[in-house]
Amino acid sequence: MAKKGSRIIIKLSCSQCKEINYTTEKSKKNDPEKIALAKFCARCRKTTEHKEIK
Ligand SMILES: [Zn+2]
Structure with a gap:
């Protein structure tokens, strides 16, 4: 079972060229x-x- 919580995978897009260079995860909480x-x-x-995108 996964840990309790709401960690979600997000993508990080360059704010200048909009290229998606990274993925990371964060806690919604x-x-x-x-x-x-x-x-x-x-x-x-x-x-x-680099900003989070959906
Ligand atoms: Zn860029």
């Missing part, structure tokens, strides 16, 4: 809002903000 992380984008060749 701890992060009810959409998250954004600074990650390296191979397409932009720099670190950009």
Whole structure:
């Protein structure tokens, strides 16, 4: 059985080129809002903000 809770898989899309570069998971409880992380984008060749998409 999976752990109790509501951890969901989300995708992280580059805010500049919209490329989906990462997937991660988060807890709906701890992060009810959409998250954004600074990650390296191979397409932009720099670190950009990656935002959660559905
Ligand atoms: Zn990019």
